[in-house]
Amino acid sequence: MAKFLNTSATTYYLEELIKNARERLFLISPYLKLNDRIKELLEDKNRMKIDIRIVYGKSELQPAEASWLKTLNYVRTSYCQNLHAKCYISENECIITSLNLYEFSQVNNNEMGILLTRDDDGKVYQDAYEEAQRIIRISEEVKISLDVVNKDNSENTENHQQNNGLTTTKLAEKLGIDRAECNKRLCEAGLQELNGKNYFLTEKGKQSGATLKKGQFGYFIVWSADLVV
Missing domain, CATH: 1.10.10 (Arc Repressor Mutant, subunit A)
Known part of the structure; x- marks a missing residue:
């Protein structure tokens, strides 16, 4: 049965969703700036060789995120224009929420969300899963390279x-x-x-x-x- 989530509950169940993923993981969020705990969990999933897809909607990654993503071999990153959805899905669970995958939002904002499971909410879970796959299909896969990091570093050097x-x-x-x-x-x-x-x-x-x-x-x-x- 679907469970209502407030801000702290969304953060908690998002971490649990990532932690419990064994086959695949879709993280869809317009903004992408991960806290250390989420990074640790994703690094562990990467070591387990789980297929991870991250879709974001803002055209420029923060240099820290770009540099870190380069170290993960089993994470594929895509850019989706006009993305506003926030949805996090494993093979068994799904969170649909207002919470961005952005550390500022997790600490400072008032958010709401819904937790679905494939066993208890099969039809809704499947609809959300298929929509997430559609978003991934229409997204442009981003090849993270040193150019992304160097661009911002160049800007910061001139800044100083x-x-x-x-x-x-x-x-x-x-x-x-x-x-x-x-x-x-x-x-x-x-x-x-x-x-x-x-x-x-x-x-x-x-x-x-x-x-x-x-x-x-x-x-x-x-x-x-x-x-x-």
């Missing part, structure tokens, strides 16, 4: 050379939010604007002390270290 300015990634970390939310706030504040797939400074952004810099992998914005959005 800009009089203690902050890239958007570092500004987001300072504010305790993810990069997508930080970009949204910067746009709402009129400090930057989205043109195609890239963000550019507005006049107001320039007046705030921010500058547009060119790095090895293209342009990026350096914000004032004391900027508040």
Whole structure:
């Protein structure tokens, strides 16, 4: 029978779901930034050679996640555009929830979810499993390479050379939010604007002390270290 989960229960049962997986594991979440406990569990599943599929929906992985994923041979990572679903499935259990696979959400947000089992909730479990497979099929598999890590490291290196300015990634970390939310706030504040797939400074952004810099992998914005959005 389906079980209702609050924030702490979702975190607990998610860890149990990963721990008990013996054949396969699907982790579907728009945001991907794993806490140490989830990483330990996935590393153990990787040693057991279990097929693990991680699908995320934001176009840029954090460098720490990219570097760590490179070490796992049995984890395949895919990017799904416009992904909003959060669903975690093993061969026996399924959690459908508002909780992202993101450590900030697990600690700070109020979340809800439902736990299903294949034995007690067979039809609903099967429907969720098939939808998860569909999402995986339409996702673009990402080959994690050093380029992903080097891009952010290059940006961070230039960041330290800009009089203690902050890239958007570092500004987001300072504010305790993810990069997508930080970009949204910067746009709402009129400090930057989205043109195609890239963000550019507005006049107001320039007046705030921010500058547009060119790095090895293209342009990026350096914000004032004391900027508040």
